[in-house]
Amino acid sequence: MTQSVSHGEDYQPVFDGKIMDELQTVLQRYPTKQAALLPTLWIAQREHGWISDRIMAEVAEVLGLTPAYVKGVVTFYTMYHQHPVGKNFVQVCTTSPCNICGAEAVMKALLEQTGAQDAGATSADGKWTIVEVECLGACGFATPVLVNDDFLESVTPEKVPEIVKKYR
Amino acid sequence: MGYPHKPHPKETVVLSQHFGDVEARTHKGWVKRGGYEALAQALKLEPAAVTDVVKESGLRGRGGAGFPTGLKWSFMPKEKKRPHYLCVNADESEPGTFKDREIMRWTPHALLEGTAIAAHAIRAEVAYIYIRGEFTEPWTIIERALAEANAAGVFGTIKVYLHRGAGAYICGEETALMNSIEGKRGNPRIKPPFPAAAGLFGMPTTINNVETLAAVPHILTRGAAWYKGLCLSNPKSTGTKLFSVCGNVQRPGNYEVTMGFPLKDLLYDMCGGPPAGRTLKACIPGGSSVPILTREETEACLLDYEGVVEKGSMLGSGGVIVFDDSADMVYQIMRLARFYAHESCAQCTQCREGTAWTTKIMERILAGQGKTKDLDLLLDLSENMTGKTICVLSDSCAAPVVSGIKKFRGEFEAYLAGKRPVPVMVS
Ligand SMILES: Cc1cc2nc3c(=O)[nH]c(=O)nc-3n(C[C@H](O)[C@H](O)[C@H](O)COP(=O)(O)O)c2cc1C
């Protein structure tokens, strides 16, 4: 399949200069280019905030894959954002062990106090997206909350105002 | 040690000795504590000799299945014709399980040392440590430790790389994990071929859990006989095990005990039992994928592979989930079913449809719209989900449902009769 990706006038490729060098070091870790797909998508998301169709096409190009293949992989994993998210992307575990320790109340407090209102929605000021996720692997520290890359332990509704203030 | 709590005198502290000790995270601090002696020792031995020591110790896989580790290593080709790989499973996503995270946070070099020893034993030149995407802190700590270890040249010709997951419980299944490293969707593969014949990139591969590998350096320095001697009940279960305890207990956390230790002592003596005024109702002893135990079964259960099976469940990953008398078992089992429905990779009809329908029927029961025949329907569905799919995620969904209906039928029937089985919890 040949594809010519129309990036549009204003599109700034992610994989250029220093980022391209970073990609080269990633590629050295694997015997195939395809195997670099997950780390490459991580780099793209770090640089661009989310994985757009254009980014998928660019990733496909640099790794010699098709855009459709890349999309198939992106959609399998929950951590690649297929839409823009708020400045603070907040993941709250609500699986059974955390549920019995009060995760629901933490979720409720976060939704109310950030103005995000609905799980998955972004607050009007663009600052917050709060999502419910399955087990974060820290069940003894209920309720674990991941704010961007910061892993917070033992969050209770009482601690929510402090968190909202810190990341606002 | 009972991280985050003080060590308890009934613990046998081996893997968790340095939990909470920041200095142990550094290469220098690790070497000061006797670290990397086991690796130096192993590199002087023939690979087969290292495997023999591990075989002799009785160590079994801590990722869930309990497969003998030395035996697994011995399945790798004796004569090396193609590249060999080691995969380290740090995907820890099974509800109730949070021990690997603690090992990586506090003793990253224990994992790296165990990884290098295993790589030597199976003649692998490359090891990939697959860390779940959400484990940002363990990632940073391991990354730093790896850079230090590389700078110190401790691995010789063995290369160790980190690979970050991106949110998918199923990637903890060994062949799904390999697909995920290869840059594919994390679908489990049909076995055979088994990984030792054709695993990562189609090459002979061994995969081990973090806790399994962290135990290996101790076995080499202290000897197989010492490890084998750590046994309180069945001789087929040796060594120490980290149990992650969560849910309705006063002191949740990781506790390390000798195999065969009474579950009752773990829950009451170490974890302080259920919150004041509450009593224990049920317990899932090995991560959410294993059958639920009643209070009576829990209090009579010995924590080793055979002891938990004797009581009708499995040791699994050692993630212990405790429910007190305020827990609504129907609701909690629905949450677990929902977890599996969300995490099914959807390749197998029985799993894709079964997990979704189980969740739907449970939700209907909870909404007061259940029908009398729903319990039989759930059991029938579960039977069709067990032993029929590519991997055991499907069986894992059925385990809490079947055991739940059997042991807490009254709570299900209360919903069917239009009542709530336990007082509504304010949350
Ligand atoms: C659905 C599913 C999820 C799994 N998740 C994990 C996991 O997160 N971590 C892990 O070590 N093993 C997990 N396993 C078990 C692995 O497939 C494999 O047995 C294990 O990593 C082997 O290592 P061990 O022999 O050292 O235990 C999972 C299995 C299944 C079926």
Ligand code: SF4
């Ligand atoms: S049992 Fe479920 S998770 Fe496992 S391979 Fe089949 S569909 Fe995927």
Ligand code: FES
């Ligand atoms: S159930 Fe919430 S972190 Fe595991």
